Amino acid sequence: MTMMKQFLGAAAALALCSGAALADPALIYDLGGKFDKSFNEAAYGGAKKWADETGGSYKELEMQSEAQREQALRRLAESGSNPIVMTGFAFGDVLNTVAPDYPDTKFAIIDMVVDQPNVRSVVFTEEQGSYLVGMMAAMASKTGTVGFIGGMDIPLIRKFACGYAQGVKAVNPDATVVANMTGTTPSAWNDPVKGAELAKAQKSQGADVIYAAAGGTGIGVLQAAADEGILSIGVDSNQNYLHPGQVLTSMLKRVDNAVYEAFKAGADLETGVAVMDLAKDGVGYALDENNSALVSDEMKAAVDAAAEKIKSGEVTVHDYMSDETCPALTF
């Protein structure tokens, strides 16, 4: 009988252990949707890379409405997923209330800092990447006017705009930066028609390079820029291939690396704030066969030199979110 008990106990312990070891990671996409060709798709790319390399499986969930956030987090945590990675600042408040209820589960949030012991907050220095593409925009512009089109008007997107404007002014202090936001509600991430009209309006103001940091709306911006014969700059993922020869470059935000690393670390995920900056290859600009004809050697040399200076601390790019002001642009 004692033997039996011990045996059963061991079996149970084994089952528990294997259960813990088998805990699948989970990924939650924000409202833009998994295939936004941009931010969320980059996260998907990281998860896919992990799955391809390890042969592991993961759970994923796409948000359809604001109200689902808490429910989604709790369901994944209760089903034993570990770690749970979510993309988007909008999860911040919800995670702050949910995380303490599941102390044994590790969470990772991208683009937001949540101060809980079991949360890894991954933030990117978008201003640095935007600075670099801003320099390229100013060098490629013939009119001396460049454009910026943001999605929803939130501090994070202003951070993109501010870094971009600083990069533009660094190359050409007299350049004009025309900045527009698509809207103030989440539908601003998915309004390509309005994005296209904004691009046309900016072109009529003289802009000949337009940087879109607007999720699905950006597809419309890139399309309109290609139709109108001006250059555009993509964001988050490499979007150069969308209109070969007409997209100057893309500001890369390596969300894929952040997701990949979190998945790889599994339940041993290091918590705290992780800043993915230029030095850690967290941000950068895209160069491939689709835009190689547009980026001159001179342009590349200047941008790479600036990148080195930013890495060494010789040049600092102002972060809009640090004090809600921007030296190079007024909103």
Add this chain to the structure above:
Amino acid sequence: MDYATLLQILDTTVRFATPLLLACLAGLYSERSGVFDIGLEGKMLMAGMSAGAVAALTGSVWLGLLAAIAGSVLFSIVHGLASITFRGNQLISGVALNFVASGATVLVAQSLFGQGGRTPPLSGAARFNPITLPFAESARAIPGIGPFYAEVVSGHSILVYAALAAVPLTWWALYRTRFGLRLRAVGENPESVDTAGVSVIRLRYTAVMITGVLCGMAGAYMATGLQAGFGKEMTAGRGYIALAALIFAKWRPWYALGATMLFGFFQALALRPDVIKRTIGIDIPVPALDALPYILTVVVLAGFVGRAIGPRAGGIPYVKER
């Protein structure tokens, strides 16, 4: 504001107003017959997806337009079945169709193309390309009206001109034909129409089908005219703004043209905060401009500027007396 900037804003206005105008006229037919249609948004989405998908598969924008109309009319038939034949609540049926459209469009596009609910980018004959009207370039030299003709009137896709032509056509159909008289009557007092020996059910189905056709054109214009493909939720609430425009226009075709052009103008103006600042000297927040169409509609509904009274039998399913 100089003349060139004004022309540019008016040009944008026309592009913004066209989907609104088509959807507004669509709603006009349906509501004039006594069937409320909240589902304009869903029909436009469905049409946009069908147009994008078929144009991408066949390379012909005209087949895309046909598919858009078919997709939209299919939704109309479902709405008709629910609210005319089975006398269900028209608002609920419309809202339900919006939800179905929101999910089904992405699902179908994803299973067809696997690009995350988008349809592939279109080019060439798979898109409605801008048409230059005759004499547009030579007329540019005429001061005042010349540039207006060349910039604002000319250079849109064929669906824009179709939408503009639909306004007088709707007016004529509504006020100068037997069909129009009956349509207006069935929305005000279906009993009288029934007493005269005309089928209420048939009239309402006809109206709802016309709604489907017009919404189909609106969706096709967005996916294959303004954009080069369908994207998830790309209508971004335009169906609801069209409903607001319909109330603002007091269910009349010419007023609908005015209302949608005005709303389109506000949206176009919201793209150019710099112009507003230069013209009137103060900074108006962009969200305030975006909200203007709704504010104006509320003002009209509250009865400050004339009264907006909808068709009397609107929303009430017709039950034949025995």
